Amino acid sequence: MVRAGTLNKYLPQIMKKSTSSQLPLATASVLEQAPGKATKAQKQVKKPKQQRDKMSLQAWPSLALFIWQLWMQPMLLSRHLQVLGVENPDISLLKIYSLPVQAQLPYRRYLLLLLATLFCVTPLFAGICWWVLAWFSHAIIGSALSVHDCFYGLLVGFALTPLVMLFHGVLTALMLNILFVVVGGIFMSMLEYPASLLDRPTFYLAEIYLAGGIAGLVLGFIDGPVHVFNYRRCCNFTIILLRGLLIGSLFGLVFALAHFRIHHLAIDFEIHKSFSHPFLIGAMMSGICYILMRLRFPIWLLEYLWASLVYGLQRWFGLSTLHLSPVLYDHLSFLPLPQIDRHILLNAKQRPILAKQVIKTTQLSPGQYQHGKHALAKLQAQELDELMQNGQFVDLAQLNGCWLPRLVGVPANANSILLSVSEIGRYLQAAHIAHYAYHRLQHLAQAQNTVNALCNSLVTDSSPLAYALHMKLTLWHQTIKRMRQKNQAQIQQEIPNPFRAGEPLTPEEGHEVFKGRAKLIIKLEKLLSDKRQSRSIALLGPRRCGKTSLLKMLPALLPDTLCVFFDLQDNPIDSPSAFFQALAHRVCQQAEKERRMQLPPLPPLPVSSPLQLVAQWLDQINQLAGTQQILLCFDEFERLETLFSGNRRQLLQLMGLFRATIQHRRNLRILISGVASFETLDNIWNDHFINVQEIRIGYLEARTALELLMRPVVGFPPHTIPKAVAVAVIKRTGGQPYLLQLYASYLVQNLNEQSRKQATLDDVLQVEERVLDEATYYFRNTMQNLNPAGKTILEQLAHGEKIKLDKTSKRCLHRHLLITECGQLSIPVLGEWIREYW
Secondary structure, three states: OOOOOHHOOOHHHHHHHHHOOOOOOOHHHHHHHHOOOHHHHHHHHHHHHHHHHHHHHOOOOOOHHHHHHHOOOOOHHHHHHHHHHHOOOOOOOHHHHOHHHHHHHHHHHHHHHHHHHHHHHHHHHHHHHHHHHHHHHHHHHHHOOOOHHHHHHHHHHHHHHHHHHHHHHHHHHHHHHHHHHHHHHHHHHHHHOOHHHHHHHHHHHHHHHHHHHHHHHHHHHHHHHHHHHHHHOOOHHHHHHHHHHHHHHHHHHHHHHHHHHHHHHHHHOHHHHHHHHHHHHHHHHHHHHHHHOOHEEEEHHHHHHHHHHHHHHHHHHHOOOHHHOHHOOOOOOOOOOOOOOHHHHOOOOHHHHHHHHHEEEEEOOOHHHHHHHHHHHHHHHHHHHHHHOOOHHHHHHHHHOOOOOOOOOOOOOOOHHHHHHHHHHHHHHHHHHOOOHHHHHHHHHHHHHHHHHHHHHHHOOOOOHHHHHHHHHHHHHHHHHHHHHHHHHHOOOOOOOOOOOOOOOOOOOOOOOOOOOOOHHHHHHHHHHHOOOOEEEEEEEOOOHHHHHHHHHHHOOOOOEEEEEEEEEOOOOOOOHHHHHHHHHHHHHHHHHHOOOOOOOOOOOOOOOOOHHHHHHHHHHHHHOOOOEEEEEEEEHHHHHHHHOOHHHHHHHHHHHHHHHHHHOOOEEEEEEEEHHHHOOOOOHHHHHHOEEEEOOOOOOOOOOOOHOOOOOOOOOOOOOHHHHHHHHHHHHHHHHHHHHHHHHHHHHHHHHHOOOOOOOHHHHHHHHHHHHHHHHHHHHHOOOOOOOHHHHHHHOOOOOOOOOOOOHHHHHOOOOOOOOOOOOOOOOHHHHHHHHH
């Protein structure tokens, strides 16, 4: 037996070729991750080992290793040869010589190994079959068989092999060669039986049983590995049964012909008996033995005993025996071996790399696949619970651990259970870092709701991870309950602070304080409901006035529309192809999350001309949407020009794509959001965004601002912010949403710090210093985005100077909501900042 380290040295790299969707959430990436910190010795040998693995992948296996892996690890061998350039293992000789000379080289080397295997293995199988039949004939029946019978079978097999290789395939030729040799040898041997043997039917039927069993065992041993090696996948049990019936019928026909030849239609034998009896016996025995060997039952019996032994040695005597597990050597075991998952769990803490290697290998073995899933599920559930109980919420949100996949984006094959756990971790981490107890309670309530939803989904989920995690969720409920009780006790002693300044509001966080945008929502609904007019929508307004909050609230405000939010500022994009890939990923992710719609991913894009494939993908999305409206929302749309700054032609093509979407893709609508008006942008925007409907978003009206400050949420203590104080805040901010939230947040915080229940006008003056400091970035950005004339005007207004505004300056400042109709500062606190900081 070849050592496990030698046989599996290719596995870490070759497994990257395999599909990782079989195990939950990118198992390949989970198993590649090394746990903890490497020791000094590991660091010293890491680089040489990687170099050896890379060299091993480029090296051809020896003949002994090739034969071993062909029959014991065919999928691993197939992927290794694929790395070496052998894409089609069953290619014909004609196709090989039609390839370019350079492409022929790996196939020639592969053909030499296959021919060497043929000449080594075929005589061995033929000799074993002939020896068993000859011994039985001599010892039981008393009829000696000649070695020429075996030789004739070899000649038949080797004569037909070149023809099969030339026109069909070299791998099929290997299998048919052994088939012809075994069948030919048995047929020729049975022709040597004397006719007097019919007088001893018991021995004769025993001979047929033996011959059929040998033929079925040999063919079952050959067919399984060759099929996996060729197609890179295992047959299911139904296919094996059907193939067993076919093989049994074939061998039954051979035995019937041989039997007919022996008795030469003797008078005392009827024709139907001369054919039916040996046919049924041979077919039954050959088919049963083929199925048993195809399932590798004889080998499984030995592996069963060996797996039990090595597990018992470690379980009861503490010996490290996982590296001796038969899973590492035999990848074709269809029947489950005992204690494999428990054996993995015994080694998970002390030998995690070896345990990961065994879990990875179980993906290749049909019978051990469930063992790997159960072991990984138990380890993941245990690690998730440890992260939860230790308060490592960042790692819980990122699924970062020894047995967990690092969550990067949302993979297409993402496990819904782990995604829910990640969401729980995000809420708990948000609660952990939240400054106010009110916000912490909101996050904890979201976490509790997600845990409840996860519990309900696990009831009907039969996956191993669902079973392993279900019992842990009871402890999670208790942990979150303790955290909520702690914050409830704290919030009873202070005023709740529901205000959120500087972060966009979402349906999950802060929706209670989203106020004053009802008219805008009604206008959006009217524009989207009219499919006869395919208008694009432009949501325009100054910074920090609530554009992003409105876009993020759209999924809750427009339930009949699938809203896809895409922020050009938050997505790291360095090329047009990256832009489209990120957009497509976001669309597919949102469709799956909001509507359970499975949309096709965007195929890899060529760097030179990606727009053609993007247009085809948009057509697919438009058709699959059916009656569903999809609204693509682009925040900070002005950044598109910087993305395509080096290629004006691609920018024009993108604009053409937008225009075609607006005109012809009725189920796709485009909403762009930004600061700049179309009249201040390049003409390219006006030329392509035809019939654009501009929606202006401004500051809050006085009545809405009063409601926000005095009654932000249900249960907010009355008279905490009296009307006089609220009016003073509105006058200082001009109703600017960000500044309103900032003032109110600091007012409540100031009251809690001083253990008071009601704010006064003096508190407004007191918190204004903190507002000026906190909002410095907003104020500075506002000034820097103005032209020199606009800056000068604001400076003069801040210092109380009376000036006469020209129409251009007045229109510009009024568009940015910086001055009122009468030419005064719309945000008085901005003037205070200019006097102190500018």
